[in-house]
Amino acid sequence: MKTKAALLHGPGKDWEVDEIELGDPVAGEVQVRLAASGLCHSDEHVRTGASPVAFYPVVGGHEGAGVVTKVGPEVSGIKEGDHVVLAFIPGCGTCRPCARGMQNLCDAGAGLLTGQAISDGSYRVTHQGNPVVPMCLLGTFAPYVTVNQASVIKIEDDIPLDKAALLGCGVSTGWGSATEIGDTRAGDTVVVAGIGGVGINSVQGAAAAGARYVVAVDPVEYKREKALELGATHAFASMEEAAGPVNEMTWGQNANTVIITIGETTGEHLQPALSMTAKGGQVVVTGMGHYEQIDAKVNLFELTLLQKRVQGAIFGGVSPRTQIPRLLELYRHGTLKLDELITTTYRLEDINTGYQDMLEGKNLRGVIVYDESDY
Incomplete structure (x- = not known):
């Protein structure tokens, strides 16, 4: 079928909306008419070249929800008309990580930036006869997608799809960084550095888990205000500004967990976070950095003798x-x-406007909404 999509033709270029050809689902796949797609910073990493893709063009978007319109052979548990969320990490259920309960590390994730469908290794999206890479094999910057069932999570019909879309990446990632990886317990102190579409949900998760102090760090005043509305007990403009108060409020113990959810994470961010971490505590690195960056500043004396973790x-x-x-x-x-x-x-x-708003700190999460004029 023909539909439209926001395409990226190379690093550093703007998104361009153009017509694409979308293939029908083959074995193990479904087609979904999307209601909405979140604007996540990870797609900006592809636009800047910080995240590598096999080739261009790319259809962006990996945070979506909608209604199943076609079902291919050998699909189980999903039918036409089902409401679904698309997860940017597939879960095949049979590889070794999945078998060990780590579906978020499914081996099928190795191909997320190749454009090659999980089912048969071919390309489901083309532009002017040439293959296209759908971001995370989803490509939710298009009103229709054809995806593998491993990336499809059925939900109940009464959940608003524009809200459900956010669970495909930002909400789940941020919440789990505090509650699962971060293992926040009642009475803990948790610092969240970077209050965007991921970090704000680390704030929510830490608060829900019973943390006594949830400290939000972001240079944008609007984001600090939103963090305080959604569970933070304190908010500061920088790690340097937060360090003294965190030490004081914890009677010199510092934070059990510091979560880095900065949109453009670098090696320079690790040591300030580590210094704010308690003995035996951990720094959770959720924010993404440039794929070529291998340098990180960490005080090894402090890491070893105070038994801290990154x-x-x-x-x-x-x-x-x-x-x-x-x-x-x-x-x-x-x-x-x-x-x-x-x-x-x-x-x-208006996708380029949406991303400019994100970069200027105007949004917690911008969302593309599709309607009948898009289908």
């Missing part, structure tokens, strides 16, 4: 099939706020 995190350390339904139940009960996360909605044609 821990990476993807999708919050939890299987999408576990996390997304669980978080939607918390949304139903009012514990997880989703409506409040959406700052601005955009048409697909």
Whole structure:
């Protein structure tokens, strides 16, 4: 079928909306008509070249939700008309990480930036006869997608799809970075550095887990204000500004966990976080950096003798099939706020404006919303 999509034709270029050809689902795949797509910083990393892709053009977007319109052979548990969330990490259920309960590290994730479909290694999206890389094999910057069932999570029909879309990446990643990887316990002190679409949910997760102090760090005043509304007990403009108060409020113990969710994470961010971490505590690195960067500043004396840890995190350390339904139940009960996360909605044609707003700190999460004129 023909549809439109926001395409990236090379690093450093703007998104361009153009017509694409989308293939029908083959064995193990479904086609989904999307209601919405989040604007995540990870797509900006592809635009700048900080994250590598096999080739260009790329259809961006990896945070989406919608309704299943076609079902290919050998698909189980999903039918036409089902409401679904697309998870940017597939879960095949059979590889070694999946078998060990680590579906967020599924081996199928190795191909997310290749454009080659999980089912058969071919390309489901083309532009002017040439193959296209759908971001995370999803490409939600298009009103229709054809995706593998390993990336599809069925949800209940009454959940608003524009809110549910956020669970495909930002909400699940941020919440789990605090509750699962971060292992926040009642009475803990948690610092979250970087209050965007991921970090704001680390704030929510830490607060829900019972942390006594949840400290938000961001240079943008608007984001600090939103963090205080959604569970933070304190907010500071920089790590340097937060260091003294965190030490004082914890009687010299410092934070059990410091979560780095900065949009452009660098090696320079590690040591300030480590210095604010308590003995035996951990720094959780959730924010992404440039794929070629291998230098990080860490005081090895402090790391060893104070038994601190530096821990990476993807999708919050939890299987999408576990996390997304669980978080939607918390949304139903009012514990997880989703409506409040959406700052601005955009048409697909306004995608460059949406990303400029993100870079200028105007949004917690911008969302592209599709309607009948897009289908």
